[in-house]
Amino acid sequence: MRLTIRTNLAMRILMVCAVNEDMTVRTADIAQKCNASLNHLLHVVSVLQAHGLIETLRGRSGGLRLARPSREILIGRVLRLFENGVPLAECFDPDSNTCPLAPHCRLRGFLVGAVNAFYREMDRVTLEDLVLANCGLETLLSLHPQPVACNPSLEI
Numbered sequence: 001m002r003l004t005i006r007t008n009l010a011m012r013i014l015m016v017c018a019v020n021e022d023m024t025v026r027t028a029d030i031a032q033k034c035n036a037s038l039n040h041l042l043h044v045v046s047v048l049q050a051h052g053l054i055e056t057l058r059g060r061s062g063g064l065r066l067a068r069p070s071r072e073i074l075i076g077r078v079l080r081l082f083e084n085g086v087p088l089a090e091c092f093d094p095d096s097n098t099c100p101l102a103p104h105c106r107l108r109g110f111l112v113g114a115v116n117a118f119y120r121e122m123d124r125v126t127l128e129d130l131v132l133a134n135c136g137l138e139t140l141l142s143l144h145p146q147p148v149a150c151n152p153s154l155e156i
Contacts, residue, residue, distance in 0.1 A: 001118065007082040009036055009044045011130075014078065017054060018070040018131040019141040024063035033141055044082075051081055070131060076123035088115060 012034040017025055027045060031038040045064065048054045055067045066073070087093040088111055091102045099105070131137055 001088065001115070003079070004082055004086060005040065006044050006047075007079055009034070009040055010048060010078055010082055011075075012036065013041065013044060013048060013064070014053065014066070014070075014073065014127050015131055015137065016141045016143075017064055017066045018127050019138050020143045021066060021070065023143060024057055024061065024065050025143060026063040029143055030064070033143070047081060053078065066127075070127040073127040074123055075125040075127065075130070076119050076121075078127075079122055080119065 013030055016030045016033055027038060027041050030036070031041050034041075045054065045056065049056050049067075052067050053073060054064050056062070056064055089108070091097050091099050091105065091108050092111075102108070
């Protein structure tokens with residue numbers, strides 16, 4: 001299984017917002033911190049906003065921030081937003097499936113089970129789990145002018 005670029009960008013956006021939860025974050029800053037295209041980020045931001053995960057503020061001091069606490073944002077939900085509709089294998093897309101084995105292949109059933117197990121596991125993970133006391137991530141993503149005080153003894 002491989003996550004799409006949009007899913008990867010969504011996770012980067014959310015992590016930057018969570019690390020900098022006390023501020024409004026500009027998309028240009030996220031693009032710079034995450035080595036990402038601003039154009040691609042804007043598409044992902046619109047999906048995250050439409051699903052109530054981030055808030056956007058317009059104007060001179062505008063930007064993004066989490067719409068809810070990071071402990072309430074389930075990673076499984078985020079992944080489903082961007083991965084639903086992306087077929088895992090050719091046989092999962094009835095419109096483009098040309099596999100002659102499809103009617104008799106048992107692999108598809110096992111793949112469905114594996115994907116369901118993946119999402120069950122990711123539903124146990126919150127955005128807070130990814131960023132809380134993650135000193136390395138805080139160092140990389142912090143937009144504060146002074147270093148963030150991080151307690152590495154809390155790192156998982």
